[in-house]
Amino acid sequence: MKVLFIGGTGNISTSVSRLVLAAGIDLWLLNRSGAGIGVEGRAAKVIQASIHNEAEVESALNNHRWDVVVNWVAFDEADIERDIRLFQGRTAQYVFISSASCYQNPNPLLPITEETPLGNPYWDYSRNKIRAEERLMRAHVEADFPVTIVRPSHTYATVIPITIGGWDQYTTINRIKQGLPIVVQDDGTSLWTLTHADDFANGFIGLLGKKQALGEAYHITSDEVLSWNKIYQLTAQSLGCEAKIIHVDSKVICEHDQEYIGTLLGDKAVNTVFDNSKIKAINPSFKAKVAYEDGIKKTLAWFEGNKDHQIIDDNTNALIEKLIRL
Structure with missing residues (x-):
């Protein structure tokens, strides 16, 4: 499996990158600094480019095709419009990292599931993520853009x-x-x-390359x-x-x-209490430890x-x- 992470060296994504490499997946990182990551003798390949410079990324991607693209640093609808242009027809799966802060607030019905309504009147960050999700789902329905949405909650490591x-x-x-x-x-x-990034990674890796995850949203948290x-x-x-x-x-x-x-x-x-049944159904081995x-x-x-x-x-x-x- 050939996987591209846009970012991939942050608080959450570092744990995922290490687990993906340890699983023998062909991991590529696209970032501005050229920072890489390695584990047990395996290292990610690095494409040095700024995702905010579309022409530069277009040139750097060249003739690459991906089984999965994950954007760890997309925050709003403009980012999504750019990514649709860049990756439509170039990937079999595009994973958007959204946020569990998008769920109904205040007073969500507990436990929170992926069917809980979205809406946060207090936080621009969450509202921007919601609009990004909505744009991606329109692209999925109208143009078969192969999106999977992941909503981390409060995830920590560094x-x-x-x-x-x-x-x-x-x-x-x-x-x-x-x-x-x-x-x-x-x-x-x-x-x-609170979810440790190593636990998040164990849940997340089970979504990569899964056709049944297309057009779906998942949160991944501790119990x-x-x-x-x-x-x-x-x-x-x-x-x-x-x-x-x-x-x-x-x-x-x-x-x-x-x-x-x-x-x-x-x-x-x-x-905030989550029901993780959906991620456990597609990744039965997932258990936060x-x-x-x-x-x-x-x-x-x-x-x-x-x-x-x-x-x-x-x-x-x-x-x-x-x-x-x-």
């Missing part, structure tokens, strides 16, 4: 999956290590699903469900520390920093292994200090 002062920041982790108070949204009891209080407590415990939690209403947080409107009100402040208490240790070891990863943001610290004084 990011810290907490709500304030995490992701690519080390701010909140540093506060925990110093014994300082941290902020958790609302009362911390809302339910959430472990935790409260946000528990997530922060497990994170602190992995550091040998205790989380000194201050609860602040999500709307109050967003009033003080509107950048959190999407990621909190449009995502992490909402109870990485418990958060184990996965976060791997993630923090990655951050601890390189001081360049330990970004402490003064603005985030100032926001946290402001919120805990309310």
